[in-house]
């Protein structure tokens with residue numbers, strides 16, 4: 001082997017790309033798995049919940065079982081079932097807070113779901129005003145308190 005050939009072979013080995021391409025593919029596949037799991041798991045869980053409600057499943061409220069008082073979520077399952085049957089007024093009767101917050105939560109969670117599962121859509125992160133968290137907390141606590149007072153029994157499920 002001539003000196004030029006040795007040099008050429010050395011150069012070829014040095015220039016040949018390492019397994020970087022495979023590593024990139026593996027990382028792309030690894031990033032796809034959580035999106036696939038969430039993309040299929042969330043709709044499947046939602047469908048399972050709807051089917052369970054339609055077949056008569058009722059959730060148990062541990063707070064109500066222990067205290068005899070309603071929590072802010074009491075009646076949400078019945079409200080969701082009423083919604084599945086298209087009875088909006090009845091759903092409000094079971095849990096008006098759920099009915100007020102459900103569209104907002106559905107929008108935010110749905111948007112975040114789409115953002116996570118389909119990053120190619122280019123959806124920006126959902127940003128809420130700074131007062132939204134404290135306002136929601138006050139609303140939930142007030143609803144929790146009021147629905148357990150006899151004067152506001154209409155807020156109970």
Ligand SMILES: [Zn+2]
Nearest residue numbers: 061071073074
């Ligand atoms: Zn409850």
